[in-house]
Amino acid sequence: MKAVGLVVEYNPFHNGHLHHVIKAKEDSEADVVIAVMSGSFLQRGEPALVSKRVRAEMALQAGVDIVVELPYGYAVQTAPYFAEGAVRLLTALQCATLHFGSEEGDIDRFLQLNAFMKKNDHDYQQQIKAFLKKGYAYPRASAEAFAFLHEARTQLPLSEPNNILGYHYVQQIDAQASPMEPLTTLRIAANYHDEDMGEGTIASATSIRKALLHKKEVDHVLPASTARLLDYYKQTHGHVHFWENYYSYLKYQILTRTPAELEQIAECEEGLEYRLIETGLQATSFSDWLTRLKTKRYTKTRLQRLFVHLLTNTTKEEMATVRSNRENDYIRLLGMSETGKSYLNQYKKAFSLPVVTREAELRHYGVLASLDQRATACYWLTKPGALHSEAMKQEFQATPLFLKNS
């Protein structure tokens, strides 16, 4: 059996994702589609709309065969670390191909760029430093450095979010000497950052989340199974998860921590602890806080990741431990189809990382695993009192979803 790997967040799973699953299977001629998916919190520093378990179910219902979780220590990170984790897991799962959507659409551009950047890495790093010194945020500094270095040679615009991620997948496949073949397809119809949903059946996840926040209709851009699962989630839990649901805990943190304690939080750098306290005391909501905290130097994404680490109390020290202990990686299996199960049965022994089927088992692993457990516990802070314990118990004890052929 041949497997194709996807790197996803499915927040929520929509028609664009469905298109990608079909295209990936087609392009790679694979029998099995494996998705490595962010867990409770996402790369752009947000709580997932619905739990990772339900997002895994959305994926299985739409044709994905295996869903595994990208650990928090990789997922709530800048693109290079995010890509590193995703490539490690998909390689361990013996995927033949990594397939990603991009604004570019031509894999050769990515391969050429990787070759070029390897050759010119020293110059590139120097340029980034120079732009950082000018006060640019890292994503812009690296984009400017890239443009500066690269303009004449190719036209792969790294300002586009999926091009950046794609470039880092290709770069990591090379750096990790992974046997996976990278493939890409052009993203259709919706841009990643589009905030407004059009009339068509494809819309960006950003615009869908915005519509959900304002309680607008989204069913026409979702597979029927996603729409049903979203409705059921809202009925069962009474809410989907937005940042505002966690605001009181973030505020509690800055009310009770000294600047020295806050400075230990991952990504809390260059005096951000003082700005966090100052702006936090003035703010009246999460979005107000984020607006007050924002400066030219830091992107919204960067600050939201800081908020995730603040919420989960993830320290610089823990992140450093995670980065220096890659041997503690694991494959956390969230769900599988019948085809997925056959694949696992057939290839499990060949996997280069252990498969963890229940959240509770993570206690046998290292800091990377404890961050996942903590993130899950924090994710359910939306539930009061005994309901929180109940939600945690369910998440910690649940075995992977299994979707039978219908």
Place this chain on the structure above:
Amino acid sequence: MKAVGLVVEYNPFHNGHLHHVIKAKEDSEADVVIAVMSGSFLQRGEPALVSKRVRAEMALQAGVDIVVELPYGYAVQTAPYFAEGAVRLLTALQCATLHFGSEEGDIDRFLQLNAFMKKNDHDYQQQIKAFLKKGYAYPRASAEAFAFLHEARTQLPLSEPNNILGYHYVQQIDAQASPMEPLTTLRIAANYHDEDMGEGTIASATSIRKALLHKKEVDHVLPASTARLLDYYKQTHGHVHFWENYYSYLKYQILTRTPAELEQIAECEEGLEYRLIETGLQATSFSDWLTRLKTKRYTKTRLQRLFVHLLTNTTKEEMATVRSNRENDYIRLLGMSETGKSYLNQYKKAFSLPVVTREAELRHYGVLASLDQRATACYWLTKPGALHSEAMKQEFQATPLFLKNS
């Protein structure tokens, strides 16, 4: 003008307290009654039912002339530290007398005991150690050591809570070479620990809190002014403050802190951090958690104080700093009557500590003051979102209450 000092919590102010105010003024022949009162959290490790400002108003309405706050660093402590702070403040305020209610009622017993204990301190400490080794909690160990050492000589039972406090006031007046004269009066009608309210007009604060928790009638045991202020508080804020209101934040702490981090919390000793996590994950409410956490070694009061420190993130290091920096003490003025104002105008210059009139000014003081600010911020965690900021702003900016003669 002659002043009598009282050490109080007024949680809430009731008819027994009213009796004490009148008796204290009478016994001491004082013109002015000064109460030093615990702030947001109490000696027995509980949030105060209503804010310190409203409790100060209850006291002023019932005849107290000046209310000052006993800082958190003294208040949420065992009897010796609690007494140390109270005696320091009342001495600084130039009180001629310290007047306390006790189960004993005869001040000579306290003076005799203090003389005896000074002479036999070494033996007493040895006995305490011996009882602690047997696994007794500190209050019981000290009570047993006391009985063992003292049985034949006097009959002042230190098992009674107000006798213990009274003994420590007398002991501290002596140790601090305070010119205050200690006086005591027999507590009437209700025992401190009585959980059930009788038919009379005097009931213990414990029984009143219990009745309030179960929404029972309490007006017959309260001065009319207290009853009115309690009603108004419930109308304005929608609640009075019980431990259950803070449960989610305590739980959040143990979900996101490592055992090593929890071990830094004040009073988190001998592996309690592991028990906190273990029992916290099983508990379904604050009271359930407390029950699960309880062992022979630790009293409920001791564990509740640990919970207060956990809520406010007060560390062992901070408490040690407070204890070694008594020169950073201050008098935080909460309220005054016209008589109180005259007294302050007349004697303020003679006070041995600075008077702080607004919570916000505390930022100019040391760790003791920052713990007070933090405790106030945590106290209002019962308010969601923007309402919390509003409540904090009011507390931080408010000037002391001033009650004009009617």
